[in-house]
Amino acid sequence: MSQSHAATRLRTVLAHLGGPRAKAVLAHPISKSISSANVHPQQFQYTLDNNVLSLEQRKFYEENGFLVIKNLVSSADIQRFQNEFEKICRQEVKPPGLNIMRDVAISKSEYDPRNENMVYKIQHFQEDKELFRYCTLPELLKYVECFTGPNILAMHTMVINKPPDSGKKSSRHPLHQDLHYFPFRPIDRIVCAWTAMEHIDRNNGGLCVIPGTHKGPLQPHDYPQWEGGVNIMFHGIQNFKDYDARVHIELEKGDTVFFHPLLIHGSGRNQTKGFRKAISCHFTCADSYYIDVKGTTQENIEKELKGIITEGYELDDSITLKDIWKFQARLVKGERTNL
Ligand SMILES: CCCC(=O)SCCNC(=O)CCNC(=O)[C@H](O)C(C)(C)COP(=O)(O)OP(=O)(O)OC[C@H]1O[C@@H](n2cnc3c(N)ncnc32)[C@H](O)[C@@H]1OP(=O)(O)O
Ligand SMILES: Nc1ncnc2c1ncn2[C@@H]1O[C@H](COP(=O)(O)OP(=O)(O)OP(=O)(O)O)[C@@H](O)[C@H]1O
Ligand SMILES: O=C(O)CCC(=O)C(=O)O
Ligand SMILES: [Fe+2]
Ligand SMILES: [Mg+2]
Numbered sequence: 001m002s003q004s005h006a007a008t009r010l011r012t013v014l015a016h017l018g019g020p021r022a023k024a025v026l027a028h029p030i031s032k033s034i035s036s037a038n039v040h041p042q043q044f045q046y047t048l049d050n051n052v053l054s055l056e057q058r059k060f061y062e063e064n065g066f067l068v069i070k071n072l073v074s075s076a077d078i079q080r081f082q083n084e085f086e087k088i089c090r091q092e093v094k095p096p097g098l099n100i101m102r103d104v105a106i107s108k109s110e111y112d113p114r115n116e117n118m119v120y121k122i123q124h125f126q127e128d129k130e131l132f133r134y135c136t137l138p139e140l141l142k143y144v145e146c147f148t149g150p151n152i153l154a155m156h157t158m159v160i161n162k163p164p165d166s167g168k169k170s171s172r173h174p175l176h177q178d179l180h181y182f183p184f185r186p187i188d189r190i191v192c193a194w195t196a197m198e199h200i201d202r203n204n205g206g207l208c209v210i211p212g213t214h215k216g217p218l219q220p221h222d223y224p225q226w227e228g229g230v231n232i233m234f235h236g237i238q239n240f241k242d243y244d245a246r247v248h249i250e251l252e253k254g255d256t257v258f259f260h261p262l263l264i265h266g267s268g269r270n271q272t273k274g275f276r277k278a279i280s281c282h283f284t285c286a287d288s289y290y291i292d293v294k295g296t297t298q299e300n301i302e303k304e305l306k307g308i309i310t311e312g313y314e315l316d317d318s319i320t321l322k323d324i325w326k327f328q329a330r331l332v333k334g335e336r337t338n339l
Contacts, residue, residue, distance in 0.1 A: 046147070046188050046214070046260060053146050061147075065214030066249075066259035072139055073195045073254045081279050082197060084130040085159045089116030095128035097328065104229045105166040117275055120171075120231065121160040126330045131159065135281045136332050140193055143258055144283045147191035151286035151334035155182070155190075155325060162205045162276040165269035168228025171205055174236025175266040177213075178282065180221045181301055182261060183293050183321045184339060189285035190261040196251035197277035205270035207257060207278075210245045214260035220297040232308075235301060237264065287337045290322040 046065070047058045053067075061067040087093050088100075091113040102111070103120040112118055125131040134140070135154040144152055165171040178192060200206040221235035248268075249257060259265065261282070270276050293302050302321045309324060310317055329339055 048146055048149055050146050052142055058146075061258070061260075064211040065263035066209055066211070066257055068249065068251065069143060069256050069258070071252070071254045072143070072256040073134075073137065075253060077133070077137065078195075078197050078253060078279075081131055081134060081159065082277065084128065085122065085161070085277075086116045088122060088125075088128070089113065089119045093128070095125060095131075097124045097127050099123040101232065103163050103166070103170055104231045105168050105170045116161070117163065119161055120163060121158055123156070123158045124328055125157045125159070126154065126328055131279070132157070132330070134195070134279050135283075135330070140195075140256065141333055143256075144191060144193060145333070147258065147260075148189050148283050148285045149287070151337050152283050152332050153286045153329045153336070153339055154281050154332050155184070155284050155329050156282040158280050160276075160278045160280070162267065162270045164273050164275070165205075165271060166228075169226065169269050170229045170231060171269045172226075173234055173267040174224045174226075174230070175208075175210070175240050175264050176221055176234075176236050177218055177262050177264055179218050179261040180235060180298060181305075182282070182284075183298065183302070183325060184284055184288050184290050186285075186288060187261060189288060190282060191284075192259050192261065192280060192282045193256055194259065194278055194280040195256040196253055197279060198253050198274075199251070200276060200278065201250040202248040202268060204272045204274060204276040205267045206251065206276070207249045208246050208266055208268060209249060209259065210242065210264040211247055213264040214262040216262065218262060218297060222300060233301070233304065236266070240264075283332070284339065286331065286334060286339050288339050290325070290339070293321060 044058060044062055046062050047053060053061070057067055084093070088095070088098065099122065100119055101121050101123070102118055106118060135157060141152065162171055179187060179190070182190065184190070194207065202208070219237045222238055223230050223234070224236040251257070293299055305321065305324065306317070306319060310319060326339065
C-alpha cells in the first residue's frame, strides 16, 4: 500500500471509529466535508452522525447507554424465528457451530428432543439461514449502523428461552458487561440488538439495566456465589452494590433494545409458567481490531472458553480467542475490512 493510500485509509477508518483520535483527524481540512455534513453538530461519543436517530434518541443513548425502538421486528418474522428455534430443539435441523445450553438445574438430566422447553438458550446460529435472517433485517441494520458505522459484522448470536425458575433462582443472569466476553475494540463501535419475542417485563425475567454505566470501565467478572447454582459462563460483576439503580425494561413483541457493551445489565428469575423468549445479536464495526486479553480482567473468560472449545471440538491448545471470534463473525453490510 502506498503511503498516501495508507494515510487516506487510516483517516477513513478513524473517522468511522470515533473517539478522541478520530476527533483530532476530523479537525483536519480533508475531513471537513465529513463534519460539515453533520446532522447534529455536537460532540457525541457513542453514536455516529446520520439521519436515522432523532437528536433526542441520540442524547438518550449517549446518556444512558441503551435505546428502545418500539415495534421494530414484525410478528411474522418473530414467528419464523420461533418455529426455527423449535426445530433446532427437536433436532430436526443441526446448524454447524450451534451451541445449546440447558439451565444448570436440569443439566444432568437426559436431553429430550420432544421437549423444546429443556433449552435455556442457543448461541452461534450464524450458519442457520432462517435465524440469521434476524441479523440481516434492513430495519434492524438501519439502527445498528448508527453505532457501528457502515461496515458491519455480526459477532455473537443468541435465542434465549428463559425457563420458569426451578425455585433455585438459577434462571437469573447476573449483572454483567458484555465486553467481558469480547476481545475486539474499539468499544464504542460495538452494539447489542436484543428483540423481545413476546411481552417481557420483570415478572418473566426481563432485561434489567443500570443506566449510564457504559461511561465507566470494564469491571472484573467471575461466577457469583449463588447457593442454587449458576449457569456455565454466567459471570457477574464482583461486589456489585448499587441494586437500587436497576431499571427493568418492559417490552412488547418486536420491541428492540440497542445497548452498549459496557452497560451493566442482567435478568432476574422467570416467575411465570412461560418460557421467556428473546433473540439477539452483537454487532461491531468491521474496521475494528482484536486485542490480546492476557494480563487483563478478561483472562479468566478466555481460559474458560478455550477449555470448553478445545474439549468439545477436540482442538489443540494453540487456538486463540481471536481465532474463535474470526471464525464465527459474519459480514452483514459493507466490506469486511479488518476483523
Ligand atoms: C454476550 C455474551 C457472550 C457470551 O456468552 S460468549 C460465551 C459463549 N458461550 C458458550 O460458548 C456457551 C458455553 N456452553 C456450552 O458450550 C455448552 O452449553 C456446554 C456447557 C458445553 C454443554 O454442552 P453439551 O454438549 O450439552 O454437554 P453436556 O450436556 O454433556 O454437559 C457437559 C458438562 O457441562 C455441564 N453443564 C451443562 N450445561 C450446564 C450449565 N448450564 N451450567 C453448568 N454446567 C453445565 C454438564 O453438567 C456436564 O458436566 P459433567 O461433565 O457431567 O460434570
Ligand atoms: N441477591 C442478588 N444477588 C446478586 N444479584 C442479584 C440479586 N438479586 C437480583 N440480582 C440481579 O439483579 C438483576 C435483576 O434481578 P431481579 O431482582 O429483577 O430478579 P429476581 O431477584 O430474580 O426477582 P425479583 O423480581 O423478585 O426481585 C439480575 O441480573 C439478577 O441476577
Ligand atoms: O436475555 C437475557 O436474559 C440477557 C442475556 C444476556 O445479557 C447475555 O447473554 O449476555
Ligand atoms: Fe449480556
Ligand atoms: Mg430481586
